[in-house]
Amino acid sequence: MRRDGDRLTVELHGELDVAMVLDIEDPLLQELRLPTSELVLDIRLLTFVDCSGIALIERLRRRLELTDGSMVLVCTDPFVLRILSYLGVPETIPVLEAPPHHSHGAPSAPESG
Numbered sequence: 001m002r003r004d005g006d007r008l009t010v011e012l013h014g015e016l017d018v019a020m021v022l023d024i025e026d027p028l029l030q031e032l033r034l035p036t037s038e039l040v041l042d043i044r045l046l047t048f049v050d051c052s053g054i055a056l057i058e059r060l061r062r063r064l065e066l067t068d069g070s071m072v073l074v075c076t077d078p079f080v081l082r083i084l085s086y087l088g089v090p091e092t093i094p095v096l097e098a099p100p101h102h103s104h105g106a107p108s109a110p111e112s113g
Helices: 018-031 053-064 077-085
Strands: 001-005 006-014 038-049 070-074
Touching: 001 018, 001 077, 006 053, 018 053, 038 053, 038 077
Parallel strands: 006 038, 038 070
Antiparallel strands: 001 006
């Protein structure tokens, strides 16, 4: 976990299953007690996610909504993306291929594409 002002970035590795959820949920919720306008959940290095992992993602999203915060997922693994898609996660949480960058006042360069 790393914090940049009111933005929290969390990188998860391995399998987001019930064992990991039990390890990370309390520390995450504790960290979200601090002012957090955006949670970036970087799951590019996940190889598996089960229903307890999806439930955690939903709980985090709902927690952030209570304080007008937002959440984005960063994911590139086709298997994990497929699971997220089947469960409708991209309908409520943006899923990006790379972490968003905020420029802190400097104009950003337009994306080429």
